[in-house]
Each structure stands twice: as C-alpha cells, then as structure tokens.
Amino acid sequence: MEAEPQLPFSAASARRKIMLLAGPAIAENLLHTMVGIVDTAMVGRLGPASLAAVGLGNQISQIGLTVFGALATGSTALVARYIGANESEKAADVARQSLILGIWVSGAVMMTLILSARGLLGLLFARSEELVLDLSSSYVRIVSLAMILNYFLIVINAILRGAGDTKTPLRITALVNLINVLGNTVFIYGLGPIPALGVAGAAIGTALAHVSGGFLALRVLGRHDLLGVRLTDSFRADRAIIRRIANIGVPAGVEQGMMRLAQLVYTMIVSSLGTVSYAAHQVALNAESLSFMPGAGFATASTTLVGQNLGAKRPDDAEQSGRTARNLGIFVMTVMGVIFAVMPEPIVRIFSKDPEVIELASMCLRLVAIAQPALATWMILAGGLRGAGDTRAIMKIVIISLVFVRIGLAYLLAICLDLGLIGAWVAMVLDLFVRGVLIQRRFSQGNWKMVKV
Numbered sequence: 001m002e003a004e005p006q007l008p009f010s011a012a013s014a015r016r017k018i019m020l021l022a023g024p025a026i027a028e029n030l031l032h033t034m035v036g037i038v039d040t041a042m043v044g045r046l047g048p049a050s051l052a053a054v055g056l057g058n059q060i061s062q063i064g065l066t067v068f069g070a071l072a073t074g075s076t077a078l079v080a081r082y083i084g085a086n087e088s089e090k091a092a093d094v095a096r097q098s099l100i101l102g103i104w105v106s107g108a109v110m111m112t113l114i115l116s117a118r119g120l121l122g123l124l125f126a127r128s129e130e131l132v133l134d135l136s137s138s139y140v141r142i143v144s145l146a147m148i149l150n151y152f153l154i155v156i157n158a159i160l161r162g163a164g165d166t167k168t169p170l171r172i173t174a175l176v177n178l179i180n181v182l183g184n185t186v187f188i189y190g191l192g193p194i195p196a197l198g199v200a201g202a203a204i205g206t207a208l209a210h211v212s213g214g215f216l217a218l219r220v221l222g223r224h225d226l227l228g229v230r231l232t233d234s235f236r237a238d239r240a241i242i243r244r245i246a247n248i249g250v251p252a253g254v255e256q257g258m259m260r261l262a263q264l265v266y267t268m269i270v271s272s273l274g275t276v277s278y279a280a281h282q283v284a285l286n287a288e289s290l291s292f293m294p295g296a297g298f299a300t301a302s303t304t305l306v307g308q309n310l311g312a313k314r315p316d317d318a319e320q321s322g323r324t325a326r327n328l329g330i331f332v333m334t335v336m337g338v339i340f341a342v343m344p345e346p347i348v349r350i351f352s353k354d355p356e357v358i359e360l361a362s363m364c365l366r367l368v369a370i371a372q373p374a375l376a377t378w379m380i381l382a383g384g385l386r387g388a389g390d391t392r393a394i395m396k397i398v399i400i401s402l403v404f405v406r407i408g409l410a411y412l413l414a415i416c417l418d419l420g421l422i423g424a425w426v427a428m429v430l431d432l433f434v435r436g437v438l439i440q441r442r443f444s445q446g447n448w449k450m451v452k453v
Contacts, residue, residue, distance in 0.1 A: 014317075014324040018301040022325070024166040026297030028157075031170070031177040038177075039202045040286045042184050044352045046198055048279040051352065052271075053135035053199050055282035056125055059267050060117065060140050064109035066260045068151050070253030071102055072158035074245035077307050077389045077453055079162030079227070084311025088226040095159050095227045097241040099152070106151035113144040124264055127272045135199040142203035149214025156217035161300050162307065163226055172216050180209035248389045248453055255395035262402035269410050270424050277421045280360035283351040284425070287344070287361065288368050291336040295376050298329035299383030307387035315449040322384030322443060329376040337372030340365045364425045371429045374436030381443045390448035397438045406431035 039058075044051045075098040082091035113120075118137035125133065153176070157169035183205025190196035197204065221229050271278045305321035340347070344365035348358050382394050406427050413423030442448070 014320050018325050021301035022297040024170040025300035028170040028173045029293040029296040031173040051279045053132045057136040057139035066256040068154045069256050070249040072155045073252035074249030076158045076162035080307025081311035084308030092227050102151045106148045110147035139203040146207040146210040150210040152214040153217050156221050176209045176213035183208045251391040251395045255398045280357045284361040284364035287347045294332040295379040298325045299379045302384040303387035306384040326380045329380045330373045333372040333376040337369040340369035367425045371432040374433045377436040381439045388448040389451045389453035393442050401434045
C-alpha cells in the first residue's frame, strides 16, 4: 500500500479526505463501544448489583488502558508525520519500538490489577455494597489476564490510523465485537455443559475478544506494506525513538491519568448516592457513548490529517483539516443531542428494565444533550492537537476543567446541595462546555503548528 499523494486542500477536498478516514473510524468506534454496551445490556438483565459491578470494574480497568492510550498517542503522531513526509521505514521503526515498550508496560499493568483489584475497589468505592465489590473484583482480574494482547490491539490500531488506514482497524474491531457477543451469550447465561457465570462470564467474553483482536492485529501489522513488523526484524530498544514517543505520550498519559483519576473521584461521588443512582448513571453513560462514535471518528481523521500535513510541511492544510473535521462533527453530534433530548427512554431501555433506573437515566441523558456541540469541539480539536504532538496543552485543559469544574461542582451540587445524580450530571455538562471553549482557543492560536516531535 503506497502513501496517498499529498494534494493541496480546498474545503471540498478536506471534507472528502475527512469522510474517507472518519467513515471507517466511526464504524470502528461503534463496534468498539458495542463491546461495553453489550456487557452492560446483557449483565443489566441480572439486576442493579451486577450492572453496578461491571461499571466499577470498568473504571478500574480503564486506569491500565490510560497508559496504553498514552503510548498509542505518541506512536500515532510520529507515524502520521513520517507517512506525510514519505518516510515509511521510519514509521515502521516507530511501530516496532511501540511493541517493545508496550510488552513491559502492559505486563506490569496486568500484574498490578490482578494482585490489587479487590484492594483498589475497596479503597476507591468504600461505600459500595460488598456484593458489588466482590463481583467487580472478579471482573477486573479476569479481564486483566488479556491485558498484553489488549495493548497490542489498541496500539497497532492506532499506528494503522496514523498511516491513514482506518479500514483495517474497523475489520479487527468487528471481529472483537462478534467474539464478545458470542462469549457473553455462552458464559453469562450458560450453554450446554457451561454454567451461567453472570458477571464473571461477561469478563471471560471480553477477555477472549481482546486476546483474539490482539493476535489478529499483530498478524496484520506483520503483513502491512508500509509498516511491516516481522519476527526477523531487530527488536533491540532504540532509546531515541522511545524518547520521542514518550515526549508526546507522557503528557498524553498525564492527561488521560488525570481524566481517569477525576472520573474515579466523580464515580466515587456518584456511587455514594446508592446502587440505583449508580446503575442509572452507568446506563446514561452507555447511552451517551453512542454520540462518542462520530466524535471519535472525526477526531481520528483530524489526528491523521493534521499529523500528515505537518509532516508534509503544509501547516495551513493541517489547520483546514482540523477545522473542517470539527464542523462536520458538531453537525452530526448536534443531531444526536436532539435525539437524546426528544426520546431518551427508548434508548435507556436497551440497558435496563428497572423503572427507577430508566426514569433517572432519561433525565441525565436530556441534560447532556445540550452539551453535544461542546463535546464535539473538544474531541475533534483535541484529536488535531494530538496529531501535531501538542499534548501538553490538552493536559493542562483537562486538569483545569475536570478538577475544578466537574469534581468540585459535582460534590457541591450532588452532596452539599443534595441534588443527587442530577447535580452530578449538571457538573459534567458544565465541564464539557469549559473544555470546548478552551480547546477552541488553543487551536485558534496556532502554536501547535510549530511543535517539534
């Protein structure tokens, strides 16, 4: 596969390139999101305690994935720059070093979560019911067994996107989703001699899906024309490349770490409101995640095209790419917001049949509907800045908004003023607006065009 020639961007050509990249990425995100949605929907039929357990378990598992996301960000930015500059051999070197680095990192994360799952859950969610914590720790330990292969799945897909290939990650994620559905069906409810395992069954299905996806991603990378990584290659660590990955990835890791930490504190606030409130919170989050898919797809296009155009020494085209992707994303996600506002109940019923959960989750979904344009702005322009390697600016915005807006206001509104889950979601909506304004300001300043990677 040869790199596509870099032609000057008009608004029309920018839209065409964005849609060619974003289309498969949106479909991939739909399938990726479906892994969590399927777990939630299928476990939700077992009752609020099981639903809450999977929600808390995913909060802990996401801590480990934060590190993977940081390495993926650094790899994507460098690969995009090299592909834009027609230096595919250097892009392949980045792919190799990402795998070398990731084996050690993902192994360390896996062991930490396996050994410490129950202690972490008990520490962070002390007010949750013992049954929920026990079920959740079992979920975390099982999913963590597939952590190394899950790392390969995440980072290789990110590398392929940096090279402008969004179709292959779509195919891989489609297989992951199919295996997850089949695994859940067998292990959650039981089939033949296999007993019904409930929450543990959901974890087994997810782990099997991650293992299969990781092996397939490795196979694809080994056969890729531009990024081929083969067993006969040298796998000695290259400190210079690893340092460059880290220069971009460490701020991204701090950003993601702060985001996860803030989300954990936010979840602690919500979980203290009771099992029904937390179950409704989890349902509303999964329903809202439907809008993340187009946003993440356009963010992928923004990351790839900004990085490639900067690599080709075309900063104006890079800016045009980010701005056009943002406009398309705002349009699509505003439509999603209207759907959330007008008909939330049919959406939340996918995840729960409990009347209290449905009523509360529907109110939350109506609230977050008004923040969809701000969320689109944040996701897509942050994607553009990541493609430029300007991850420090994103880190600062996340720290300011999540810590001082979301967490501070969530505690004030939900606990101090006794507004419960609705107060916590008002804080979330305000956080999204603040992040949207700050990321737009940073992008408009244009300093990201001069970042060295």
